[in-house]
Amino acid sequence: MSAAYAVGGHSPLMTPEEVAELCGVDIDTARRWGRTGKLTQRKTPGGGRTLFLRSEVYALMGIPQAPANVSTT
Numbered sequence: 001m002s003a004a005y006a007v008g009g010h011s012p013l014m015t016p017e018e019v020a021e022l023c024g025v026d027i028d029t030a031r032r033w034g035r036t037g038k039l040t041q042r043k044t045p046g047g048g049r050t051l052f053l054r055s056e057v058y059a060l061m062g063i064p065q066a067p068a069n070v071s072t073t
Contacts, residue, residue, distance in 0.1 A: 013042065013051040023061055033060075 014022075019030040019039070034041035034050060039060065042051045058065050 012054050014054050014057055016050055016052070019052055019057050022057065 016027050016030040016034070019025075019033075020027040023030065030039075030052075031050070033039045034052060039052045039056050042053070043049070044051065055065060
């Protein structure tokens with residue numbers, strides 16, 4: 001998998017499975033949020049995977065984020 005589509009850790013992208021786990025919902029709910037526009041869906045080239053922006057998921061859940069240019073280490 002290309003690094004541009006890497007998921008997990010501090011990647012800016014999340015899979016529906018990761019969204020469901022973080023939000024405490026069923027994976028079908030996470031997918032529905034993408035279909036209905038509650039979260040913006042991103043598709044990999046070829047349309048094989050659906051991904052969501054971590055920043056949108058965190059905003060939906062009310063989870064604060066450190067600014068991108070500030071190191072958290």
